[in-house]
Amino acid sequence: MHDGLENVVAAETVLSDVDGLAGRLVIRGLPLSALAGRVSYEHALGLLWDGFFPALPRDLTRSLGAARAKVFELTSNRFGAASGLAPFDALRMLMGALPDRTDLDTALMIAAAPSVLLPAVLRQAEGKSPVAPEADIGHAADILRMMAGVDAPKAMADGLDTYLVTVSDHGLNASTFTARVVASTQAGLDSSVLAALGALKGPLHGGAPGPVLDMLDVIGTPGQAAGWIDATLARGERLMGFGHRIYRVRDPRADALSAALDRLRSTGNVDATRMALAGAVETAALAALQRHKPDRPLLTNVEFYTALLLEALGFPRDTFTAVFAIGRVGGWIAHSREQALTGKLIRPRSIYVGPEAKEAA
Numbered sequence: 001m002h003d004g005l006e007n008v009v010a011a012e013t014v015l016s017d018v019d020g021l022a023g024r025l026v027i028r029g030l031p032l033s034a035l036a037g038r039v040s041y042e043h044a045l046g047l048l049w050d051g052f053f054p055a056l057p058r059d060l061t062r063s064l065g066a067a068r069a070k071v072f073e074l075t076s077n078r079f080g081a082a083s084g085l086a087p088f089d090a091l092r093m094l095m096g097a098l099p100d101r102t103d104l105d106t107a108l109m110i111a112a113a114p115s116v117l118l119p120a121v122l123r124q125a126e127g128k129s130p131v132a133p134e135a136d137i138g139h140a141a142d143i144l145r146m147m148a149g150v151d152a153p154k155a156m157a158d159g160l161d162t163y164l165v166t167v168s169d170h171g172l173n174a175s176t177f178t179a180r181v182v183a184s185t186q187a188g189l190d191s192s193v194l195a196a197l198g199a200l201k202g203p204l205h206g207g208a209p210g211p212v213l214d215m216l217d218v219i220g221t222p223g224q225a226a227g228w229i230d231a232t233l234a235r236g237e238r239l240m241g242f243g244h245r246i247y248r249v250r251d252p253r254a255d256a257l258s259a260a261l262d263r264l265r266s267t268g269n270v271d272a273t274r275m276a277l278a279g280a281v282e283t284a285a286l287a288a289l290q291r292h293k294p295d296r297p298l299l300t301n302v303e304f305y306t307a308l309l310l311e312a313l314g315f316p317r318d319t320f321t322a323v324f325a326i327g328r329v330g331g332w333i334a335h336s337r338e339q340a341l342t343g344k345l346i347r348p349r350s351i352y353v354g355p356e357a358k359e360a361a
């Protein structure tokens with residue numbers, strides 16, 4: 001038995017490869033370094049979806065923009081029903097109102113939905129009217145526009161674009177596997193993506209970046225980093241933003257996001273004090289984790305720099321997991337199609353360790 005299915009191969013995929021020893025992520029034949037900060041999210045989506053939908057346009061910018069508009073039109077009369085819910089729960093609820101088919105139009109709408117719904121529920125929570133999408137502009141720029149009600153500086157849109165591309169796909173992680181399990185039953189894309197959203201929510205998967213900022217806030221100053229970290233590990237607690245099931249070296253996505261932060265820093269949107277604290281915490285955490293688990297490399301993962309980048313882009317920390325979903329939804333859809341097209345139902349076995357059956361009296 002493999003606890004947590006560790007090292008179990010459960011699918012063949014042409015989508016992405018995570019090499020945990022080399023610290024390499026390849027998406028459709030391209031290393032992450034050739035994509036993050038270099039291509040738009042729409043381009044990455046086109047790469048991921050290539051071969052899984054007939055008549056896929058070469059450039060998805062307009063189709064995804066039109067899908068954002070369609071989602072707003074289909075769901076805006078339900079925004080009120082989501083008020084009072086936490087952003088991720090509101091997203092999950094509203095996503096349930098979308099069509100559950102497997103054609104390209106449905107895929108585009110489901111891919112667009114988190115980007116439209118998150119800004120809408122955030123504005124609603126602040127007592128502001130949701131802003132309708134602008135179909136003709138880039139996906140990342142439109143998300144920031146729908147959030148703020150005004151156009152965002154290009155550097156910020158570029159930073160968000162880099163983030164969305166960086167997290168668009170990552171092998172058979174928990175949420176992607178969940179999406180594939182549902183798709184293997186030949187259910188629709190909305191069902192697969194809703195299930196994946198549920199898997200993403202937990203702190204061991206997509207829920208870590210908010211707690212990373214909580215950790216920085218509690219630590220407060222660089223000088224207190226080492227003491228706080230040692231005490232936390234001594235209590236048997238985990239440090240959020242460190243460790244990974246696959247990577248035994250630094251997560252390449254951490255580098256992509258750290259580079260995006262560096263680019264953003266020159267625009268004045270990054271708080272230098274915050275970055276100095278984060279640097280001290282990262283250094284102290286890596287040293288402490290090395291002492292704590294000398295045989296198990298526990299290094300910085302994607303969530304550490306996600307937290308810093310999304311904070312610099314103005315997202316409240318309780319939305320970070322939902323912003324992750326805005327990027328990862330493209331991968332979930334590609335994997336769902338890939339799995340469904342195999343025609344094979346995913347159905348593993350379990351070993352029964354309960355009491356022996358008693359004969360009826």
Ligand code: COA
Pocket residue numbers: 004203204205206208237238239240241242243244245246293296298301302303
């Ligand atoms: N802080 C402290 N200890 C950690 C740790 C962390 N961030 N991550 C793993 N460990 C320890 C575990 O406590 C465990 O110790 P044990 O053998 O004494 O029980 C050991 O390292 C192995 O951990 P395990 O949970 O078996 O590894 P995994 O591959 O299942 O876990 C994560 C991977 C991501 C779930 C894990 O590293 C973690 O919880 N990280 C913090 C949350 C996080 O950043 N999540 C985002 C992931 S991108």
